[in-house]
């Protein structure tokens with residue numbers, strides 16, 4: 001276990017109980033994502049947390065591999081899926097690179113509210129591209145604080161981490177993230193923001 005897993009293990013119950021901060025945007029993201037889904041599709045969601053979104057998508061696809069580094073998040077995800085009678089979600093404790101999905105095996109990969117927490121974004125984006133089928137889609141939602149006054153949060157991160165209030169957060173801009181996604185071999189089809197100072201960036205990108 002590393003410090004990141006432990007942080008999310010400690011936060012899992014509170015995270016599961018917390019309300020969605022912007023319900024309209026959440027519903028819009030679900031709907032725009034589901035437009036791409038068909039019942040034969042194989043999906044992978046990394047950083048799935050408590051499985052709330054996987055449970056919403058499961059009725060629209062064949063199977064979802066839902067992975068996360070936090071065992072406690074996954075425990076909640078498994079019971080959430082059980083309560084919703086969703087039998088086509090397999091939860092596993094792993095990173096995307098550790099999971100080692102077969103090349104070109106996935107129709108869609110989802111990384112929601114997780115990319116700004118990842119140290120080696122290039123490895124993750126390259127891995128998303130490797131495991132997607134040609135034409136497959138990558139759906140992400142990422143806190144991009146780089147051009148916002150909220151970027152100054154970086155000065156609070158060390159204290160927030162010490163007080164167990166915050167995970168490591170990487171400050172990136174919308175331009176940086178979109179450039180990195182394109183460089184990994186994607187064409188961006190949908191891009192919009194919401195949230196405080198518009199920092200939450202939703203992207204649907206297609207593997208070229």
Ligand SMILES: C[S@@+](CC[C@H](N)C(=O)[O-])C[C@H]1O[C@@H](n2cnc3c(N)ncnc32)[C@H](O)[C@@H]1O
Nearest residue numbers: 008047048049068069070073095112113114117
């Ligand atoms: C802010 S939560 C988001 C959870 C969920 N995707 C959602 O939108 O509600 C971030 C999640 O990412 C997980 N996480 C953080 N770093 C990760 C990594 N490198 N690989 C996989 N999961 C990771 C955490 O354990 C946590 O469950």
